[in-house]
Amino acid sequence: DAGVTQSPTHLIKTRGQQVTLRCSPKSGHDTVSWYQQALGQGPQFIFQYYEEEERQRGNFPDRFSGHQFPNYSSELNVNALLLGDSALYLCASSLGDIISYGYTFGSGTRLTVV
Amino acid sequence: GQQLNQSPQSMFIQEGEDVSMNCTSSSIFNTWLWYKQDPGEGPVLLIALYKAGELTSNGRLTAQFGITRKDSFLNISASIPSDVGIYFCAGPLISSGSARQLTFGSGTQLTVLP
Numbered sequence: 001d002a003g004v005t006q007s008p009t010h011l012i013k014t015r016g017q018q019v020t021l022r023c024s025p026k027s028g029h030d031t032v033s034w035y036q037q038a039l040g041q042g043p044q045f046i047f048q049y050y051e052e053e054e055r056q057r058g059n060f061p062d063r064f065s066g067h068q069f070p071n072y073s074s075e076l077n078v079n080a081l082l083l084g085d086s087a088l089y090l091c092a093s094s095l096g097d098i099i100s101y102g103y104t105f106g107s108g109t110r111l112t113v114v
Numbered sequence: 115g116q117q118l119n120q121s122p123q124s125m126f127i128q129e130g131e132d133v134s135m136n137c138t139s140s141s142i143f144n145t146w147l148w149y150k151q152d153p154g155e156g157p158v159l160l161i162a163l164y165k166a167g168e169l170t171s172n173g174r175l176t177a178q179f180g181i182t183r184k185d186s187f188l189n190i191s192a193s194i195p196s197d198v199g200i201y202f203c204a205g206p207l208i209s210s211g212s213a214r215q216l217t218f219g220s221g222t223q224l225t226v227l228p
Binding site: 004033040041042043044045048055056058090092097098102103104105106107108 | 118147149154155156157158159162202204207213214215216217218219220221
């Protein structure tokens with residue numbers, strides 16, 4: 001039973017560029033949430049997608065956008081990259097949009113902006 | 115916004131020793147979650163707590179949901195080398211009557227010395 005799959009695992013981009021990160025949820029899960037984890041910090045909520053709609057958004061600028069596909073997979077897009085966007089981006093999946101038992105996290109995409 | 119304060123920030127212990135860490139908040143939480151994150155991986159759920167005063171065990175791990183609902187504790191007994199990692203507390207942020215995102219503490223880095 002595959003867990004949460006994220007791609008790519010590592011990425012280096014130049015300031016001002018755009019990036020797309022991808023996530024496939026755990027089998028049986030229909031909700032995807034994205035988190036940003038800066039070095040030495042806990043994960044920070046970016047947004048949640050359920051039924052192909054953004055259901056909740058954290059305190060992130062609209063340079064951060066996302067999408068959920070009919071097969072429940074999801075993409076995170078970041079435009080006009082800043083050096084401060086360098087972080088581990090975690091995808092988490094769950095069943096239903098209300099948290100009851102926590103998430104299953106993927107291993108993340110390490111984004112470095114130079 | 116809601117913040118979770120974890121302590122200590124880091125711990126160095128001898129193999130076989132017991133470990134205790136805690137998490138406090140100025141806000142009430144209805145659920146407390148404890149995660150562990152290994153290097154290069156996403157957080158993995160260790161224990162979930164749903165009721166004030168609840169004491170729950172998972173092998174050598176024991177966690178408690180504080181009576182005030184503003185704190186939680188995690189204890190690890192007889193530590194072993196594979197306990198090394200970062201431990202995070204987390205709780206659902208209630209927004210507009212729903213819990214769709216987790217707030218994480220800043221983590222406790224545990225090092226186990228042979």
